[in-house]
Each structure stands twice: as structure tokens, then as C-alpha cells.
Amino acid sequence: MSARSIGAMVDGHRLVVVVGTGGVGKTTMAAALALGAALRGRRAMVLTIDPARALARALGLAALAPGGEPVSLAALPAVGLRPAGSLAAGMLDQKHAWDAFVNRHAPSAAAARTILDNRFYQELSTSFAGATEYMAIEETCRLAESGRYDLVVLDTPPAAHALDFLRAPERLDPLLDHRVTALLARPTALAGAFAKVVLRWLEQAAGHVAMADVSAFLLALDTLLDDAVARTRKARELLRGGNAGFVLVTGPRQLVLDETGAFVERMRAVDAELTGVVLNRAHPAPGCTAAEAAAVLAELAATAAADGAGDPAVAWADAAWRDAEAEAAAEVAPVETFLAALPPGVAHAVIPDATRDVHSLADLAAVAARLWA
Ligand SMILES: Nc1ncnc2c1ncn2[C@@H]1O[C@H](COP(=O)(O)OP(=O)(O)OP(=O)(O)O)[C@@H](O)[C@H]1O
Numbered sequence: 001m002s003a004r005s006i007g008a009m010v011d012g013h014r015l016v017v018v019v020g021t022g023g024v025g026k027t028t029m030a031a032a033l034a035l036g037a038a039l040r041g042r043r044a045m046v047l048t049i050d051p052a053r054a055l056a057r058a059l060g061l062a063a064l065a066p067g068g069e070p071v072s073l074a075a076l077p078a079v080g081l082r083p084a085g086s087l088a089a090g091m092l093d094q095k096h097a098w099d100a101f102v103n104r105h106a107p108s109a110a111a112a113r114t115i116l117d118n119r120f121y122q123e124l125s126t127s128f129a130g131a132t133e134y135m136a137i138e139e140t141c142r143l144a145e146s147g148r149y150d151l152v153v154l155d156t157p158p159a160a161h162a163l164d165f166l167r168a169p170e171r172l173d174p175l176l177d178h179r180v181t182a183l184l185a186r187p188t189a190l191a192g193a194f195a196k197v198v199l200r201w202l203e204q205a206a207g208h209v210a211m212a213d214v215s216a217f218l219l220a221l222d223t224l225l226d227d228a229v230a231r232t233r234k235a236r237e238l239l240r241g242g243n244a245g246f247v248l249v250t251g252p253r254q255l256v257l258d259e260t261g262a263f264v265e266r267m268r269a270v271d272a273e274l275t276g277v278v279l280n281r282a283h284p285a286p287g288c289t290a291a292e293a294a295a296v297l298a299e300l301a302a303t304a305a306a307d308g309a310g311d312p313a314v315a316w317a318d319a320a321w322r323d324a325e326a327e328a329a330a331e332v333a334p335v336e337t338f339l340a341a342l343p344p345g346v347a348h349a350v351i352p353d354a355t356r357d358v359h360s361l362a363d364l365a366a367v368a369a370r371l372w373a
């Protein structure tokens with residue numbers, strides 16, 4: 001464990017973003033960090049993206065409220081915990097968030113309608129590679145600014161788009177420049193060709209959308225630009241230069257750590273402050289020395305012989321112990337190398353692999369205790 005816990009770092013932030021490659025436990029850690037803060041008296045909110053069903057149930061997320069709903073913590077006193085704060089959870093619905101964004105920033109209901117009905121907008125808001133990330137930033141900033149929460153923890157989507165999250169505002173910038181939209185909106189061949197280049201650059205897969213729709217969309221977009229540009233600048237400020245904490249989740253295996261190393265480099269490049277690293281699903285050593293294990297096995301062998309049970313039970317116990325040792329040993333060197341390469345001052349926590357899914361508030365509280373240890 002590092003000198004300062006991840007939890008202690010989170011205590012000093014109002015906005016925390018949980019990042020990492022696919023399936024490593026980002027959503028679980030985001031929920032555990034928010035719960036840990038709630039246990040310490042803060043009004044915490046976790047904005048998740050597609051949580052595993054069991055976790056969604058634990059958080060009472062069946063209703064998918066995008067703006068966040070209070071999570072009942074009534075189950076915690078039974079496990080000896082009395083939360084001094086509160087927890088809310090929300091699940092990001094990308095389409096809903098984009099439509100709300102348009103409604104907020106359009107100068108009139110009619111202008112909003114024009115955009116919402118436009119086919120290019122409908123494609124952009126659902127299939128553009130950075131669309132979820134962009135809205136996640138927007139929603140998080142809104143929640144953080146709402147004054148309703150002391151801490152907002154944002155979960156991010158899996159691997160492929162994980163870094164788009166950090167780049168999303170820049171990627172949309174060209175679209176948010178009046179000169180570019182004015183040029184694109186002109187129904188000329190040059191504008192059409194330029195628009196195609198921009199669209200390809202945006203990894204826009206909507207080749208079947210007519211250019212007329214694109215032009216109409218961009219003309220309509222122009223009406224809400226000033227507001228939206230100010231918004232995205234603000235969002236970027238909130239995320240950069242130490243304003244937000246970034247907690248990176250990874251695993252103890254070489255392959256995951258390799259992917260994560262590249263991720264850390266890119267985070268540094270975009271000035272996202274790496275606050276802490278969670279090594280999730282680790283396999284700690286069995287916790288006894290070889291001599292102790294040998295003594296237990298000898299005892300087992302003696303009992304087995306007395307019972308006439310023979311050696312299979314002993315052989316099984318022996319193999320299980322050796323497997324656990326080998327698994328733990330294989331994780332030591334990759335983890336040490338990874339931790340040694342982290343920038344100074346980055347906290348880390350090791351969370352053991354639970355034999356079952358993390359699926360209740362009590363499970364999350366147990367994870368949180370480790371994050372604050
Ligand atoms: N320490 C742990 N021990 C056991 N199971 C865990 C642990 N951490 C997470 N899990 C389980 O692993 C699964 C994946 O976790 P989670 O959904 O948090 O990952 P994710 O990084 O958000 O995935 P995705 O990239 O798909 O969004 C879940 O079923 C969760 O309960």
C-alpha cells in the first residue's frame with residue numbers, strides 16, 4: 001500500500017473519473033469510491049455506464065434514472081456501518097443526454113426541434129465514437145456544478161473508447177467553430193467534400209446520411225454554438241490540471257498491465273492527473289510459509305491415513321496450495337515493474353479477487369475499506 005491511500009486522495013477532490021481498459025472493474029470501483037465517500041459523510045454521486053446487473057441491483061438502479069437517484073443505504077447498519085453522508089447513482093443514457101443538451105442550449109424550442117429531428121444529428125448522437133464520452137463529461141460537469149453533491153465519480157466505457165473520453169472535447173472542437181460550420185453549411189461541392197473529410201476524421205460511420213441533412217444540421221447547430229463552446233471549454237477546464245482526480249483500474253496480469261502502461265502515457269499527454277491506481281482482482285500469496293504448508297499437509301496425510309482415505313485428498317490440497325502460490329508469484333514481478341514506473345505521488349491499492357462477483361452494498365463497502373486503507 002502506498003503512503004497515502006486512494007481514498008485520501010479522493011477526499012480532496014470533487015470530481016473523480018475512473019478509467020481503465022475493458023472489464024477490469026471500473027464500474028465496481030467507481031461505485032465503491034462513491035460509497036466510501038458517503039460513509040465518510042460526503043454527499044456522493046456515481047454516474048455509471050452500463051453496470052453489471054448485480055451491481056445495478058445493489059445500487060437500486062433498475063429505473064435507469066439518468067439524473068441520479070438516491071441509493072438506499074439501509075442495508076449497511078446490519079454490517080456495522082453507519083453512513084454519515086449519502087449516495088446517489090445514475091446511469092448515463094447517451095441519447096437522452098444529447099437531447100437534453102440540445103434543449104438546454106438551443107435559443108428556442110423551434111430551433112431545438114430542428115436539430116432533434118435532423119437525421120444527421122440522430123446518427124451523430126447515437127453512433128459517433130466519442131458521443132457517450134462527450135455526454136459523460138457534460139453530465140458530470142453539470143452534476144458537479146449543481147451543488148447537490150460534494151463528490152461526483154464518473155465511470156467510463158470499456159477499452160476501445162476509454163481514451164476518447166479524454167479527447168472528446170477536442171474532437172468536437174472543429175464542429176464547434178462558427179467558421180467551420182459556416183463553410184460546411186454552404187451547399188457547395190467544396191463544402192460537401194470538406195464535410196466528408198471532417199466526417200471521416202470524426203470516424204463517422206454514417207455514410208448513408210445525405211449531405212443535405214448534414215448541412216441543415218450544421219446550420220441549426222450554429223444557433224447554439226456560443227453556448228455550447230463555452231460549455232465544452234468549461235468541461236475541459238474541470239477535467240484538467242488537477243481539478244479532477246483520475247483513478248486508473250488495472251489487473252495484476254502482464255497483458256493488462258502492458259495495455260495500462262500505454263494508457264498512463266496518453267493520460268500524461270492530455271494533462272489528466274493520475275491520482276491513483278487500483279490493482280484489481282489480485283491473487284495474494286496464500287499467507288503461510290512453505291514450512292507451515294508442509295506441516296498442515298503432513299497433518300492432513302496423517303488424518304487421511306487414519307481414516308483410510310488414502311492420499312487423493314492430500315494430493316489435492318497440495319496441488320491447490322501450489323497453484324495458489326504459483327498464481328500469486330507470477331503477479332509479483334509485473335506489478336512491481338508497473339508500480340515502479342508510475343509518476344511519484346500516485347497512490348495505489350490492491351484489491352483481491354473475490355471468489356464471487358461484487359454484488360451488494362456490503363461487498364462494495366469492503367472494497368471501499370481497502371481503497372481507504
Ligand atoms: N475484486 C473483484 N473480485 C471479484 N469480482 C470482481 C472484482 N471486481 C470486479 N468484479 C466483477 O467483475 C465484473 C466486471 O466488473 P466491472 O463491471 O466493474 O468492470 P468494468 O471495467 O466496468 O467493465 P466494462 O469495461 O465492461 O465496463 C463484474 O461482474 C464485477 O462484479
Ligand SMILES: [Mg+2]
Pocket residue numbers: 026027028049050051155156157158
Ligand atoms: Mg463498466
